[in-house]
Amino acid sequence: PIPLQHGAHRTGKRMDADMAKWRGYGLGQFIHWGLYSILEGKYKGKYYNGAAEWIRSWKEVPNAEYDVLNKQFNPATFNATAWAKMAKQMGVKYLTFTTKHHDGFCLWPSKYTDYTIESSPYKKDIVKEVVDAYTKEGIDVYLYFSIMDWHHPDWRYDLKTKEDSIAFDRFKLFTKNQLTELLQRYPQTKGLWFDGTWDNSWKKSGAFTDSLEQYLKSLVPGLIIGSRLRADEKGNRHVDANGVLMGDYEQGWERKIPKTYADVHGNDWDCVMTIPENGWGYAEKWMGHWKTTNELIEMTAQCVSLGGNFVVNFGPKADGSFRKEEIANAKEIGEWMKINSDAIYNCEYAGWEKQDWGYYTKKRGEDKVYMIVFNVPLSGSLKIKPSANYVVEKATLLEGKQQLSTEKLDYGASFIQLPKGKTFVKPFVIVLDIKPVKQQEEAGPKAKT
Numbered sequence: 001p002i003p004l005q006h007g008a009h010r011t012g013k014r015m016d017a018d019m020a021k022w023r024g025y026g027l028g029q030f031i032h033w034g035l036y037s038i039l040e041g042k043y044k045g046k047y048y049n050g051a052a053e054w055i056r057s058w059k060e061v062p063n064a065e066y067d068v069l070n071k072q073f074n075p076a077t078f079n080a081t082a083w084a085k086m087a088k089q090m091g092v093k094y095l096t097f098t099t100k101h102h103d104g105f106c107l108w109p110s111k112y113t114d115y116t117i118e119s120s121p122y123k124k125d126i127v128k129e130v131v132d133a134y135t136k137e138g139i140d141v142y143l144y145f146s147i148m149d150w151h152h153p154d155w156r157y158d159l160k161t162k163e164d165s166i167a168f169d170r171f172k173l174f175t176k177n178q179l180t181e182l183l184q185r186y187p188q189t190k191g192l193w194f195d196g197t198w199d200n201s202w203k204k205s206g207a208f209t210d211s212l213e214q215y216l217k218s219l220v221p222g223l224i225i226g227s228r229l230r231a232d233e234k235g236n237r238h239v240d241a242n243g244v245l246m247g248d249y250e251q252g253w254e255r256k257i258p259k260t261y262a263d264v265h266g267n268d269w270d271c272v273m274t275i276p277e278n279g280w281g282y283a284e285k286w287m288g289h290w291k292t293t294n295e296l297i298e299m300t301a302q303c304v305s306l307g308g309n310f311v312v313n314f315g316p317k318a319d320g321s322f323r324k325e326e327i328a329n330a331k332e333i334g335e336w337m338k339i340n341s342d343a344i345y346n347c348e349y350a351g352w353e354k355q356d357w358g359y360y361t362k363k364r365g366e367d368k369v370y371m372i373v374f375n376v377p378l379s380g381s382l383k384i385k386p387s388a389n390y391v392v393e394k395a396t397l398l399e400g401k402q403q404l405s406t407e408k409l410d411y412g413a414s415f416i417q418l419p420k421g422k423t424f425v426k427p428f429v430i431v432l433d434i435k436p437v438k439q440q441e442e443a444g445p446k447a448k449t
């Protein structure tokens with residue numbers, strides 16, 4: 001391997017209790033809320049066709065006019081408890097919340113800039129309200145923080161001149177101070193979700209990103225930080241020059257889901273997903289297709305079946321209310337999770353050959369495999385092919401506990417027969433009680449006595 005000072009300091013998964021809990025979440029919620037929520041993806045009658053939280057970068061919006069939106073931000077009826085209860089009902093185990101997005105506006109009263117919630121009519125500490133409300137509902141909180149800060153005079157996209165480096169040194173100290181502030185003000189924080197780290201200025205700051213990560217973990221032992229923070233000394237991000245992940249989990253799955261287990265390279269990972277095709281902040285007109293609840297449930301199953309977590313993004317309006325479609329998605333996902341969450345929480349990759357009917361998940365540490373079924377074949381027979389080290393002892397519908405008959409086939413496969421005459425109108429789960437079997441020794445030639 002290439003000798004690196006600031007590459008990965010660990011190979012393989014983090015195996016402590018905090019990370020084990022993270023690994024078992026299954027389903028999470030992302031919330032993007034900020035000044036962009038006021039503009040709703042449009043300006044002076046024109047609709048922005050980019051992601052709504054990026055509207056400041058649109059040529060139609062003069063920076064000076066965007067930057068005074070803090071004077072308008074006043075979600076008087078905002079109710080963090082209502083948010084947390086909606087999330088609880090939905091069945092999410094963790095929240096990632098935007099403290100500062102690329103526009104640099106801080107939803108907490110930071111001491112290191114005036115561009116904060118204190119400069120708005122609302123004044124109160126939104127980050128605190130959210131952290132306290134979600135923690136009270138038993139949902140772990142992770143804080144999203146954009147390194148890239150369009151509002152800060154010392155932010156640089158690249159370091160070309162001495163002046164750039166002097167300014168960016170001030171910016172790095174500002175960043176370290178803000179992160180220290182967040183972890184000290186909100187000690188319930190389980191982790192930090194970094195974004196806006198793709199520019200050359202950050203790629204050239206590998207040593208700093210390494211010392212920053214170590215510093216933050218010294219403030220909060222067990223803190224969970226994904227692969228978007230670090231760069232190695234050669235400017236590599238996510239994986240270092242030796243191809244080793246830098247961070248506690250892979251954070252590259254933004255609006256995309258791995259196809260196969262090979263794609264995750266044995267790392268922990270989560271997928272963060274918009275309900276529209278793109279756009280994280282509230283937009284009056286969303287971008288293209290709006291994912292149905294069944295699509296979101298299938299994405300959740302797909303992620304958990306490949307050993308990851310699925311995080312659904314919500315973009316509340318400037319007043320803190322959610323659009324009706326998001327409320328419906330949350331409610332319907334919650335109704336499904338109420339019945340089927342056994343197949344999602346604390347489950348992992350089963351390693352069985354994927355079949356057309358849907359996805360396998362395996363309960364961590366137990367001899368239980370779940371079949372999450374989305375496609376019922378006209379034959380009513382679901383083919384399974386357990387891995388060679390297990391046999392299936394029993395197959396049961398999770399909802400209603402009805403036992404299903406199975407029929408052995410060749411090559412270690414079986415058919416699971418769905419009850420005749422029963423029509424399934426929602427994704428459903430079959431529980432397989434399995435038993436480990438000793439690997440059959442290959443019948444080789446008898447040893448000569």
Ligand SMILES: C[C@@H]1N[C@@H](c2nc3ccccc3[nH]2)[C@H](O)[C@@H]1O
Pocket residue numbers: 032051053054195254272280
């Ligand atoms: C989690 C997501 N990450 C931000 C983002 N900015 C991008 C610029 C280019 C490509 C992908 C991006 N994702 C989005 O604004 C959102 O916060």
